[in-house]
Amino acid sequence: MSSIWLAGHSLTQSESTIDYPRPDRLVAGKPKRITQSLYEHPNMNCGIWTCEVGTWNIQFAVNKQEFFQVIEGLVRLHEANTQSFVEIKAGDAGIIPPGFTGKFEVVEAVRKYFVVVEV
Numbered sequence: 001m002s003s004i005w006l007a008g009h010s011l012t013q014s015e016s017t018i019d020y021p022r023p024d025r026l027v028a029g030k031p032k033r034i035t036q037s038l039y040e041h042p043n044m045n046c047g048i049w050t051c052e053v054g055t056w057n058i059q060f061a062v063n064k065q066e067f068f069q070v071i072e073g074l075v076r077l078h079e080a081n082t083q084s085f086v087e088i089k090a091g092d093a094g095i096i097p098p099g100f101t102g103k104f105e106v107v108e109a110v111r112k113y114f115v116v117v118e119v
Contacts, residue, residue, distance in 0.1 A: 021056035029054025031106055046115040055105040062099045066116045069093040073110030078103040 016036045020026075031054030037047040049068075060066070070090050077094065078085040080101040087107075088094040 021054065025057040027055040027057060027103060028105075031056075043119060044115065044117050046113070048111065049114050050109070050111045051106050052109055053106050055103055058096070058100070058102060058104045060096055060098060060100045061118070064116065064118045065098045066096040066114055067093065068096075068112045068114040071111045071113065073106065073112075074108040075110050075112075076103075076105040076107060078105060 016034050019033050019035070020030060021033075029052070031052040033049065033051045035047060035049050037045055039046050048071075068088075070088050070092055072090045074087065074089045075094075076085045076087050077096065077100075080103075085105070086094065
């Protein structure tokens with residue numbers, strides 16, 4: 001039997017974690033990133049993520065993907081080796097597909113819901 005959970009309520013929550021992009025991935029700024037996990041499972045993690053303005057290189061594993069919805073702010077996902085990017089603003093949702101390589105740019109301080117799945 002499965003149960004439906006209201007994320008962040010009556011669950012064991014981790015405390016917020018603070019981190020910064022690794023120096024070898026940093027492109028611009030030194031953005032502080034705060035992650036509040038609302039639900040964790042061996043193959044899934046979801047929560048709220050906030051970040052200051054900055055840009056860094058990202059490379060997702062072939063078994064990892066992320067769905068997110070921007071609550072406030074503006075981000076751009078730049079695909080590697082191209083000039084193209086996708087802009088995602090408050091109210092929009094985006095997906096970072098498995099194996100994605102590129103840059104994550106926070107244009108305006110962002111707050112987003114995220115769901116990361118690994119299979």
